[in-house]
Amino acid sequence: MRSQSSGTPVTLLTVTGQTAKMHGKFEIADSLHVECEVGGELIVGGQLVIGERGEVNATVRTVDAIIHGTYEGDMVASGTVEITVTGRVTGNIETDSLVIAKGGFFNGNVVKKTRAAATHVVESTTSDRFAVAL
Amino acid sequence: MAFEILDGSTTPMKPPASSTTQLLSVLGGSAKIEGKFEISDSIQIECEVGGEMSVGGKLVIGQSGVVHADVRTVDAVIMGRYEGNLVATGDVEITATGQVVGNIETDSLVIAKGGFFNGNVVKIRENAGMQPAPLYVLEERRAAASR
Numbered sequence: 001m002r003s004q005s006s007g008t009p010v011t012l013l014t015v016t017g018q019t020a021k022m023h024g025k026f027e028i029a030d031s032l033h034v035e036c037e038v039g040g041e042l043i044v045g046g047q048l049v050i051g052e053r054g055e056v057n058a059t060v061r062t063v064d065a066i067i068h069g070t071y072e073g074d075m076v077a078s079g080t081v082e083i084t085v086t087g088r089v090t091g092n093i094e095t096d097s098l099v100i101a102k103g104g105f106f107n108g109n110v111v112k113k114t115r116a117a118a119t120h121v122v123e124s125t126t127s128d129r130f131a132v133a134l
Numbered sequence: 135m136a137f138e139i140l141d142g143s144t145t146p147m148k149p150p151a152s153s154t155t156q157l158l159s160v161l162g163g164s165a166k167i168e169g170k171f172e173i174s175d176s177i178q179i180e181c182e183v184g185g186e187m188s189v190g191g192k193l194v195i196g197q198s199g200v201v202h203a204d205v206r207t208v209d210a211v212i213m214g215r216y217e218g219n220l221v222a223t224g225d226v227e228i229t230a231t232g233q234v235v236g237n238i239e240t241d242s243l244v245i246a247k248g249g250f251f252n253g254n255v256v257k258i259r260e261n262a263g264m265q266p267a268p269l270y271v272l273e274e275r276r277a278a279a280s281r
Binding site for chain 2: 010014029
């Protein structure tokens with residue numbers, strides 16, 4: 001878990017209860033944890049966590065993403081994407097680092113984000129940099 | 135090449151019916167959310183939220199919350215800024231730091247001293263006989279006179 005904000009994290013929004021359904025545009029500077037139904041467009045400046053009970057059907061731009069629940073849509077992540085054992089993903093992911101745990105489900109395309117950017121990419125344009133933990 | 139089963143416990147934990155599960159939380163410096171919200175229980179807001187909201191329990195707008203939305207709720211506590219039309223079947227409370235512009239439909243409205251409200255108040259059960267719920271504006275600490 002990386003935290004790039006300087007101060008201590010402040011809780012900006014909390015939804016509690018049995019069920020919740022949201023649809024719209026979310027612009028979040030830091031992190032978001034979802035355990036309910038969310039749709040629309042998410043722009044997250046830190047980490048998006050979709051919990052086991054989370055169902056997200058949205059276009060996402062984020063740094064990191066951890067998916068324990070269900071995700072459907074197009075995602076662009078400048079950091080790391082992790083699909084855990086319980087995670088189910090349908091759609092396209094644009095990232096440099098994708099981890100799918102054994103049992104995790106992914107159906108769609110993966111595109112490498114920084115084809116030529118020189119963070120630690122050599123010259124491979126194949127997807128062999130994706131660490132798929134099996 | 136590691137056998138990485140993250141989050142070891144796979145036991146599906148269905149929470150008991152009455153528990154207050156956290157369904158969504160946003161952390162950080164700033165957040166702006168616009169859209170349609172349907173929430174069975176409660177929501178606490180400390181950021182910018184717009185759109186349409188339907189809350190089955192309590193809506194709390196914190197001191198740094200700014201809400202521009204049409205809201206249907208049971209109870210509402212407004213410590214921040216609210217603009218829009220609010221229908222509350224329960225109680226509405228505008229605290230000393232609360233600022234509300236818009237219309238409120240409720241049977242019970244409390245505005246604390248210092249709280250700001252500009253708009254109309256309509257009673258829900260205008261002629262529902264029995265005991266008409268009081269619509270009152272309470273000046274907290276009135277005895278404390280003018281500061």
